[in-house]
Amino acid sequence: MAQVPKVPQNLLLPVIVVVLVAVSFLVGALWQKVSFLERGGAVAQGGNAPQAPTAPAAAPVAPTTPVKADTLNLAPVTDADHIRGSKNAKLTWIEYSDLQCPFCKKIHPDMQKALSEYSGKLRWVYRHFPLTSLHPRAQKSAEAAECVASSAGNDAFWKFIDGVLESDQKTALEDAGLVKIASLAGANGSKVQTCITSGEKASRVQTDQDSGSKAGVSGTPAGFLLDGKGNAWVINGAVPYATIKQVIDAALKN
Numbered sequence: 001m002a003q004v005p006k007v008p009q010n011l012l013l014p015v016i017v018v019v020l021v022a023v024s025f026l027v028g029a030l031w032q033k034v035s036f037l038e039r040g041g042a043v044a045q046g047g048n049a050p051q052a053p054t055a056p057a058a059a060p061v062a063p064t065t066p067v068k069a070d071t072l073n074l075a076p077v078t079d080a081d082h083i084r085g086s087k088n089a090k091l092t093w094i095e096y097s098d099l100q101c102p103f104c105k106k107i108h109p110d111m112q113k114a115l116s117e118y119s120g121k122l123r124w125v126y127r128h129f130p131l132t133s134l135h136p137r138a139q140k141s142a143e144a145a146e147c148v149a150s151s152a153g154n155d156a157f158w159k160f161i162d163g164v165l166e167s168d169q170k171t172a173l174e175d176a177g178l179v180k181i182a183s184l185a186g187a188n189g190s191k192v193q194t195c196i197t198s199g200e201k202a203s204r205v206q207t208d209q210d211s212g213s214k215a216g217v218s219g220t221p222a223g224f225l226l227d228g229k230g231n232a233w234v235i236n237g238a239v240p241y242a243t244i245k246q247v248i249d250a251a252l253k254n
Contacts, residue, residue, distance in 0.1 A: 064233075066231035067232055067233075067234065068231065069224075069226055069231060069232035070230060072216070072224065073214045073215050073216070074094065074211075074215045074224055074226075074232070075214070075215070077094070077125055081125050081127070082125065082126045082149065082154055083154070084123065084125075085115050085119070085120075085123035086119075086120050087123060089121055089123040090121050090122075090227060091121060091123070091226065091227055091251050091252065092123050093111070093122060093124050093223060094125045094127060094224040095124065095126055095222070096127050096128070096215075096217045096222040097126060097221050098138045098142075098220040098221075099130070099145070099161070099164050099173065100130075100135035100136075100137050100138040101131065101135060101220045101221065103221060103238035104165065104220050105165045106238040108162075108165045108166075110241040111124060114241070114244050114248060121248075122248065126158075126161060127212060128142040128145070128146075128208040128209060129222065130205065130209065131219070131220060139202070140178070140196060141164060141173050142201075142208075143205055144192060144201075145157055145160050146201035146205060147182070147195035147196055147200075147201055148160040148182045148192060151188050151192055152185065152186045156187050157185075159184070159185035163181040163184060164181055175196060175197075178192070178196065179192055179196075219237075221236075221238060223235035223236070225247055227251050233250070
């Protein structure tokens, strides 16, 4: 039997050092990826994971330079939209959202905070964009929200959205959980259940989703901040509140 050659003692230390460096690099790369996911990048509808940042993130950088709103193919806000805040506000934040999306859940309280801090200056428009390939209960949850709106009005719709995104989504997004939250929001639970089962609001949800696709939305949350001068700021993903505030402040000064 051939003998395995022994590694000289003077070569063992360099080999160990190289191995440790390689392991450290892999651990660092994994840590960066996990940190990015926790910050909440938007998830593509096709099921792909969020792209890693091209450079290590320091302080969040807000897109303070606007683009022309008419280049975005963004559907105009109408009375058919669900609007929260003053209808005469200078700024409009349009959010395309998915009720089963963890990043939408993450940004929701920050948007509530922004609406309060910029009361009278900002209005919030909610549009559905269920990522059905990733979130099997997103479509029915969106339909349930529209059932609540039809049954009890716009205020109840927003209470329902709040209730869903503040709940444990493992149970809240099943039909029974949706009906319970709808009832707490002021809607008739049995009517909402019938509405969910019938699928009568599927076309309403699809209208929102089609408008988002035309505007280039592929993941959620997708935000568009509009002023009254034809300018728009595009904000994708669950960005920190500091970033939301930077964009709003820039729009107010524009």
